[in-house]
Amino acid sequence: MARPRRYDPDRRERIVDAALRVVGRDGIAGLSHRTVAAEADVPLGSTTYHFGSLDELLVAALRRANATFGQALRESPELAGPDADLAAALARIMGRWLDEDRGEVELAYELYLAALRRPALRPVAEEWAGEVRAALAGRTDLATARGLVAMMDGLCLMYLLGGHRYQEGYARAMLARVLDEGSEAPVVPLSEPPTAPTDT
Amino acid sequence: MARPRRYDPDRRERIVDAALRVVGRDGIAGLSHRTVAAEADVPLGSTTYHFGSLDELLVAALRRANATFGQALRESPELAGPDADLAAALARIMGRWLDEDRGEVELAYELYLAALRRPALRPVAEEWAGEVRAALAGRTDLATARGLVAMMDGLCLMYLLGGHRYQEGYARAMLARVLDEGSEAPVVPLSEPPTAPTDT
């Protein structure tokens, strides 16, 4: 309504914010130049001016979401103590996450979905897993860290899709099994994936 | 091309087949009445006649895919021997699957993730997990079976999205950890999820 806003720095940022809100509310399928322009209260042309394509805008939005989440994860109190029970800590974090920010979790896994078919999003999805691994750095070896990420992803999907309530005890038990290096040694020391160039 | 086909039983089946091909090729986002009508070589109106909505058609197609996959899994030779090494068997099956039918795997996980936003797909996604659990029935307890499914899902996503090659040894090791009941007992005996009525 307050239309005449010709000089507007951080308009770009506001568009990204709006895109994130739209995607969180309606899913990636709900993102369009129109919806984001309306949400950001900017003219339609402004979105195409600042972002060459929808994918470009989506990548920017998801990257911002990743950063926010990664920071929250790294700063979570459960991971602070150096000798914390890692399985218990992750199980508690997952529980809080599923409980409090379900929309955010859905967004994260919807990103996974989109990345399956849209190569431009692959690097962002990869960064996502990287955030988690980074938070585990030093607490366990890389192979185990990957296993933990896989288990967390699998459990999250199970809880997001099934009708169950989250059961922290169960999650802790499963993560603990993955952590138990004695049972079977990690056979292959995985190298980091080839980080593709990120934009478009 | 062969247009004058007024009498055509199993037209419905042919539409489902075509939908499955379209989704396998272009993803769920590529499915539309028009694309499926073209693929099945039927008039547009025919697809809307047989399926009241796209979701209905999609569910039918995915249900078919589930059944096919479930059968293949249950009949896979690796799971035949009663005392087989379960971790190794699953790792091999995953490998073969990722190698030979990558499109099918992508489809499966796209279904998983699409169900996040489209409630109509939830029951189908749930059936999907059920197929895997059914294949593991009797080989391990339910809690562990769920853990295995979660780990397999997580690993598949990792391989589908990242740039890695599949490493069977690594997968076997991680699955073996999940199987190692000694490390930590399954705390919560999970009940079956509320299985929604299946046919729409």
Place this chain on the structure above:
Amino acid sequence: MARPRRYDPDRRERIVDAALRVVGRDGIAGLSHRTVAAEADVPLGSTTYHFGSLDELLVAALRRANATFGQALRESPELAGPDADLAAALARIMGRWLDEDRGEVELAYELYLAALRRPALRPVAEEWAGEVRAALAGRTDLATARGLVAMMDGLCLMYLLGGHRYQEGYARAMLARVLDEGSEAPVVPLSEPPTAPTDT
């Protein structure tokens, strides 16, 4: 659901009833073979079998509505006494009608609308006005009866469309003016309109 109903007399009647319900609920625009078939719980083909076209079905439904309303009008207690105050009686009937059967009133005037553009409905609309005139027969001359009908139509539209509450006193006053033959004699004794052949 109770599908196998091959022998079903008065199916035709049930279809007409269903059509009337549909039109009353969703308007004439909401009437289609599909909606009426669903409402009547009969197969789609049944509606086209019993009625050659939608117009034919619509005419049958509206004719039934007319008859019902006409009977109610003729039997209304306000018109029973031979020396009743006609203006007051009509005003009260209108009020009750607008109050209790607003849907029915809307239906009646929607018929007017449709008849403007669909000649097949003209005779039915004419019958409608005829019902009212018949109820007034003997109470006043034909010219005045027509004037009363016109005033009632105009007032009904005013109340249906405007935001006003119905004001019986005002309606009575206006109808009384129309009845006051002293003020200006009806100049032209109107003949009955040429009743067109009714079907199609």
Place this chain on the structure above:
Amino acid sequence: MARPRRYDPDRRERIVDAALRVVGRDGIAGLSHRTVAAEADVPLGSTTYHFGSLDELLVAALRRANATFGQALRESPELAGPDADLAAALARIMGRWLDEDRGEVELAYELYLAALRRPALRPVAEEWAGEVRAALAGRTDLATARGLVAMMDGLCLMYLLGGHRYQEGYARAMLARVLDEGSEAPVVPLSEPPTAPTDT
């Protein structure tokens, strides 16, 4: 035909004009994005760009029609003289209107009646009645003005729907009765209806 017309001011106006022609010719039911685009010789997308919905376009078109008619009414010579015979003047205007612009009259009443089911049209219908009342302002009290409008509406519908020729003498007589305040005083001084905000 003259396709390459990228710069085209008053495109919006031309679309409204075309819509009015379409509605006048085929009725409100005949209005669609396609018909109006064809009539205006603009691409289909142009109509949806300028008007968010068909209702919005319809309202714009009808509003234009209202304004045109209101002006004609206010400027009609029959109403010019301050002490003119109001009943005779209105009867003559009605006659001319029904004779010369039958399409326009049909449109006006189709609007009235369409508003029954489409709330978006209600304010426009209300404005329509307001135009007539405005033309009578100062010539009679408000209650009588409303009665005149009701009678005119009822008579118009009668003539539009029935097979009669318009009979000016009869109309004059009936309107004169409504005007005859002596017969029964207007009981209720009607307030103006809640005039909805007009521009969408």
Place this chain on the structure above:
DNA sequence: AATGAATGAGCATTCATTCAT
């Protein structure tokens, strides 16, 4: 006599993108 299948036309609407200003 009755009906499910079929169909081609049509519908409102959304869309990413281009372009003239």
Place this chain on the structure above:
DNA sequence: TATGAATGAATGCTCATTCAT
């Protein structure tokens, strides 16, 4: 630089009617 207008393709879906059974 910024943006409203423009556009052609595509979307899901409804429809009256026809037709083979």
